[in-house]
Amino acid sequence: MARNAAIHLGRRGLGALATGLAMAAQARAQSADPLPSWRPGPRKQALLDFVAAVTREGGPDFVPPPERVATFDNDGTLWVEQPAYTQLIFVLDRIRALAPRNPDWQQDPVFRAAIEGDIRGAVAGGSEGLLRLVGAAQAGQTPEAFQLIVSNWIGSARDARWNRRYDELVYQPMLEVLAYLRANGFITFIVSGGGVEFMRAFSERVYGVPPQQVVGTTMALKPGEQDGRIVLTRESHVDFIDDGPGKPVGIARFIGRRPVAAFGNSDGDYQMLRYTTEGAGRRFAMIVRHDDAEREYAYDRDSHIGRLDRAMNEAPGRGWQLISMKNDWARVFPG
């Protein structure tokens, strides 16, 4: 049958056939082990079983491809969030870079701390002070110009502990989960407290997640005109916080469909995990627990960043998979 059909294939048909063959090759490669950086065990198996169940046509748990929505938190789930959120480090670097043009910032203790690279001092002003820093560091440009600034920063800034770029401090096992789900017809979304335009500056290149599949915290955008062109300007106030109870709101607003699988690491993901697994039919939720001080960090209930307490307590009762970074991951970073 394939041979007869091939006779009728035109130039575009051959392209489509090549696509088919490439997909076949991909399918073969994946039948080996789609998650090579995961150690065998019940958590890895739970994910494999879930995907097998929801993709089995005619099976009781089958989910049609358009409904295979999977959502991923970013900080602490896809990349490192210690000793401070990467976006906070970006904000402080940016405040330092802009300081010469803003001499009045020296009069403000929060800004002075930021300029001096004193993270503790910069966050001592609480969320009010932090929002002022975030506003000053991230406002005034078009979304495109801002993403270029972020992109350039990501290309040069380095984490102090590993001397690696921040986009190299992503978790290899989670990159494999993203690719594995997509290969099985899932649509992968990022749903994170991070700034949406900050994440869009690298999400496609690093995670394979295009901008329209990134849901995050947003700063207000003001439409205007400049030199005869429409220009959108990032204002200095946050108009939606995509964290905690905001995550189901962000999902409903941007995606419009309840996820069948969700991945998080902290209590900021608690509502997203619940919103996912409270849906009808088979669902899957996973929590990355940071218990590996040697290869990454160990923190949970008492951490100021990525606190994991309530979600961990309720994980067993809700059927959420609690991943041990130390035991379940054969490797942490790519390369």
Add this chain to the structure above:
Amino acid sequence: MARNAAIHLGRRGLGALATGLAMAAQARAQSADPLPSWRPGPRKQALLDFVAAVTREGGPDFVPPPERVATFDNDGTLWVEQPAYTQLIFVLDRIRALAPRNPDWQQDPVFRAAIEGDIRGAVAGGSEGLLRLVGAAQAGQTPEAFQLIVSNWIGSARDARWNRRYDELVYQPMLEVLAYLRANGFITFIVSGGGVEFMRAFSERVYGVPPQQVVGTTMALKPGEQDGRIVLTRESHVDFIDDGPGKPVGIARFIGRRPVAAFGNSDGDYQMLRYTTEGAGRRFAMIVRHDDAEREYAYDRDSHIGRLDRAMNEAPGRGWQLISMKNDWARVFPG
């Protein structure tokens, strides 16, 4: 080569091969005429030329598939918007249905007009009155429950002039454009002043546009809990209006990428069309002009709904394709 490769195909490989063959068949079918409901002429040719140019690998205008973002207005561009927006007819029907449970509405002239089916009286209260009707008709449910209400209404309500369901009053030539662009690697989005959850109730079935690719006006969502489950409730106030200058904002916010092609029909699309064609590289914009009173409606500069004035004046200078429904469309509706 195809035969050798086929020997190695497993069960999933055969599925992929079948997909390849199906795509080849699709490609063959489309090489005939992807837009059979469009009469030959310069406007049809302009669209064909644009798609050929941006999909020609190695060509000067090539746009990689992830950047092939195309945005479509809904009311008046994909379906009929006269004699009143379909969503307004839904709102009035819903007010009537809820009236017995809300006897106090009889004291309010705007609500009384709505209950009596008097569209003129219902809109006489201006946008303030209209927003109260919209709030009363569309608030209080979860997004899922609201979409079910809309879906049931669409399944039963009928337009008075044609005695057809509203989802049958979509424009066949535009359905062909949606399919044609998708077949050429475009991602199609709806960007409309209509309510996002109203449109999501039928966009996937009718237009092939999944919920995450629908950008629209939003009502605030309030997160809460009920019977041990997370529940989002639609509040009665609108928190984002995706019309006019709001369209570029909605595009930047939800899509995160400037479209390369945009389709509209009124001055409410003016900013979206500009935002699209002011981008660098080859771009395409099209305006559906309603000049066919016999088969549909004829209206432009003086219409209260779908007013087309400034966008029409500037179309030639900006290189926007101004479509004549009467001359360019061989047929208007499907079936």
